[in-house]
Amino acid sequence: MCYDTAFVVCYARPFLRQKGNGFPKLSAKAVGLDLSDDERMLHDKIIKGRHKRVAHGDIEATALKVSGARVERNGERYHLPIPTYDEPLLTHVWRLEDITKLTRKWLRAIANWASDRVQIDGGIDILVSPKVDIL
Numbered sequence: 001m002c003y004d005t006a007f008v009v010c011y012a013r014p015f016l017r018q019k020g021n022g023f024p025k026l027s028a029k030a031v032g033l034d035l036s037d038d039e040r041m042l043h044d045k046i047i048k049g050r051h052k053r054v055a056h057g058d059i060e061a062t063a064l065k066v067s068g069a070r071v072e073r074n075g076e077r078y079h080l081p082i083p084t085y086d087e088p089l090l091t092h093v094w095r096l097e098d099i100t101k102l103t104r105k106w107l108r109a110i111a112n113w114a115s116d117r118v119q120i121d122g123g124i125d126i127l128v129s130p131k132v133d134i135l
Helices: 002-015 037-055 096-121
Strands: 063-073 076-086
């Protein structure tokens, strides 16, 4: 589950506007990327998965199963509830091969876009240092 969450968070972050970080929101149009209908659908599912499962913990994305265990102690019988949450991994719901292809396609498009900007403009001035106050 932790790798699944990490992937969804890292994939989605550039496509979401973040308050105060200074980075522009990434889009396919901005980097000249042409996504097929299937790739666009997968991209949208990953972003939606981030919203429903990771960022907001949507109950619709989680199945709750409550089973019971019988315990005997000092001659007394007790029934204890045992809740189990079943969250299928997003990377198991979607084909890992498709996710890998989509991610590589984005990375190539961004690298090509950055290379073109350097050739044309002599540099890219969009990166902003985060304001992190450690102490």
